[in-house]
Amino acid sequence: MYNHLQRLNAVFTFALTVAFTLAFTVAYTSLWIPNSAQADVTLKAIKVRKGASVYDGYDPQARRAHYASLAFDIEADVASLFHWNAKQVFMMIVAEYTTPTNSVNKVVLWDSIIQSPEDAQFHLKKYRNKYLFRDYDEVFGATEANLTVYWDVTPYIGFLNMDRYAKTSQPILFPRHQPGVNSYSL
Amino acid sequence: MEILQTIRSFSIRQMLLQTLNFMMVLSTAFMFWKGLGLYHNTESPIVVVLSGSMEPAFYKNDILFLANPKTPIDIGEIVVFKVEGKEIPIVHRVLRVHTDAETGSQRFLTKGDNNKVDDRGLYNPGQLWVDRKDVVGRVRGYVSYIGMITIVLNENPQIKYAVLGLMGLMILLSKE
Amino acid sequence: MSSISAALEGTIDFQGQVLAEKITQIGIILAAVLAFAVGQFFQSFELLLLVFGGGVVITLLAVLPPWPMYNRHPVSWLKPLVEQSQPGNAIHQLTSESESEAEKNNTK
Numbered sequence: 271m272y273n274h275l276q277r278l279n280a281v282f283t284f285a286l287t288v289a290f291t292l293a294f295t296v297a298y299t300s301l302w303i304p305n306s307a308q309a310d311v312t313l314k315a316i317k318v319r320k321g322a323s324v325y326d327g328y329d330p331q332a333r334r335a336h337y338a339s340l341a342f343d344i345e346a347d348v349a350s351l352f353h354w355n356a357k358q359v360f361m362m363i364v365a366e367y368t369t370p371t372n373s374v375n376k377v378v379l380w381d382s383i384i385q386s387p388e389d390a391q392f393h394l395k396k397y398r399n400k401y402l403f404r405d406y407d408e409v410f411g412a413t414e415a416n417l418t419v420y421w422d423v424t425p426y427i428g429f430l431n432m433d434r435y436a437k438t439s440q441p442i443l444f445p446r447h448q449p450g451v452n453s454y455s456l
Numbered sequence: 457m458e459i460l461q462t463i464r465s466f467s468i469r470q471m472l473l474q475t476l477n478f479m480m481v482l483s484t485a486f487m488f489w490k491g492l493g494l495y496h497n498t499e500s501p502i503v504v505v506l507s508g509s510m511e512p513a514f515y516k517n518d519i520l521f522l523a524n525p526k527t528p529i530d531i532g533e534i535v536v537f538k539v540e541g542k543e544i545p546i547v548h549r550v551l552r553v554h555t556d557a558e559t560g561s562q563r564f565l566t567k568g569d570n571n572k573v574d575d576r577g578l579y580n581p582g583q584l585w586v587d588r589k590d591v592v593g594r595v596r597g598y599v600s601y602i603g604m605i606t607i608v609l610n611e612n613p614q615i616k617y618a619v620l621g622l623m624g625l626m627i628l629l630s631k632e
Numbered sequence: 633m634s635s636i637s638a639a640l641e642g643t644i645d646f647q648g649q650v651l652a653e654k655i656t657q658i659g660i661i662l663a664a665v666l667a668f669a670v671g672q673f674f675q676s677f678e679l680l681l682l683v684f685g686g687g688v689v690i691t692l693l694a695v696l697p698p699w700p701m702y703n704r705h706p707v708s709w710l711k712p713l714v715e716q717s718q719p720g721n722a723i724h725q726l727t728s729e730s731e732s733e734a735e736k737n738n739t740k
Contacts, residue, residue: 271648272643273642274696274698275622275641277642277652277696278692280656281688281691281695281696284656285660285688288661291664292668296668296671328584329576329584354674358513360513360549360569364531364532371556371557372554372557373556373557374554374555375552375553376531377531377552378532383513385512424598425598426600426601427598428598429597429598430595601681
């Protein structure tokens with residue numbers, strides 16, 4: 271503490287130590303913040319057709335595989351997830367199903383990044399899947415699937431993937447047999 | 457001038473001791489890093505984000521803490537994986553998961569939050585999936601704002617050199 | 633010349649160093665506690681960063697320059713013994729040694 275340089279060093283070192291402690295405190299106390307929010311998805315229509323609706327040059331089966339097109343309503347209020355250490359909420363709608371080939375299949379159909387509590391309440395009607403929905407196999411190996419809303423909170427400082435909420439709505443049924451023929455709406 | 461005098465007043469032994477001390481600090485940090493990696497079963501427990509493909513979740517130069525437990529990876533998790541033959545690992549979100557009914561091994565399709573399309577264009581030609589063994593870490597902790605500091609430092613090299621020079625001087629001149 | 637370099641170095645006396653150390657610790661810990669409380673209360677992480685950063689800057693301003701309050705207890709050295717012309721004088725050697733010892737402590 272005798273001269274400028276030593277005082278600068280001392281203040282800087284101590285500030286860094288305290289900053290680390292502060293960061294740890296923020297990260298750990300954020301784990302205790304209760305987070306509950308509401309989100310629900312309702313399937314409105316589903317159609318299965320052969321061949322991708324958009325060009326997918328990386329998928330060698332893009333012309334032959336079966337693709338499902340869905341329309342769904344999303345009603346969500348996740349404003350309560352925005353605590354002081356929440357940077358963004360990542361929300362997605364996932365189709366979950368089981369086939370003989372794969373015991374667990376989870377496919378994201380739609381996702382959204384919510385960056386402020388003002389944008390966290392919405393009611394979207396007849397939204398289509400954002401990403402192509404096909405099975406691992408060429409043809410859907412399942413007759414039904416569950417639509418689920420997932421979200422996770424990205425903090426400014428802290429832990430990821432510690433809490434993730436899922437609410438399942440009614441199961442959806444794949445129109446089997448002839449693609450393009452057996453579509454139905456609810 | 458006084459600084460030069462101080463340096464000159466150091467004997468060779470003192471200089472060597474200082475160097476050894478400095479190396480000890482470095483190796484302590486390295487051991488800490490290795491220990492953390494061992495605990496979390498990952499080669500690199502702390503990584504720096506190299507691209508903006510995960511914005512606005514992660515910005516360039518932000519710091520991520522990784523772990524790689526053997527539990528199944530869930531959809532929406534952010535994983536760090538390596539494409540065979542490519543050096544630099546990629547940090548992206550899991551868009552699709554398929555778990556093989558027979559072997560129980562997982563296959564993933566990934567996508568960057570800030571990218572329009574999935575990662576098949578980043579994989580090797582003909583590669584459709586990322587295997588579980590390609591995943592080198594799962595993002596567990598995150599520190600933001602550090603990226604901004606490094607960006608400011610990189611855009612103003614004078615500040616960087618001033619800070620580095622000052623730190624070097626402090627190490628050289630500290631007589632303990 | 634020496635006064636210029638002293639001003640550049642910004643030296644302070646022993647009790648000043650103790651005071652500066654105390655102010656550093658209290659200032660930065662207070663900044664952290666205040667930052668956490670303010671951030672929590674206004675539910676804003678940005679505010680936490682601003683308060684902590686501001687606290688560190690204020691502490692730096694309070695501690696870094698050699699303010700007069702850090703130089704209120706200048707070390708009053710003993711008067712040097714009258715030079716005795718005989719070389720190898722035991723007393724003379726002893727004093728000069730202890731003086732250089734004091735100087736060394738001073739630079740720490």
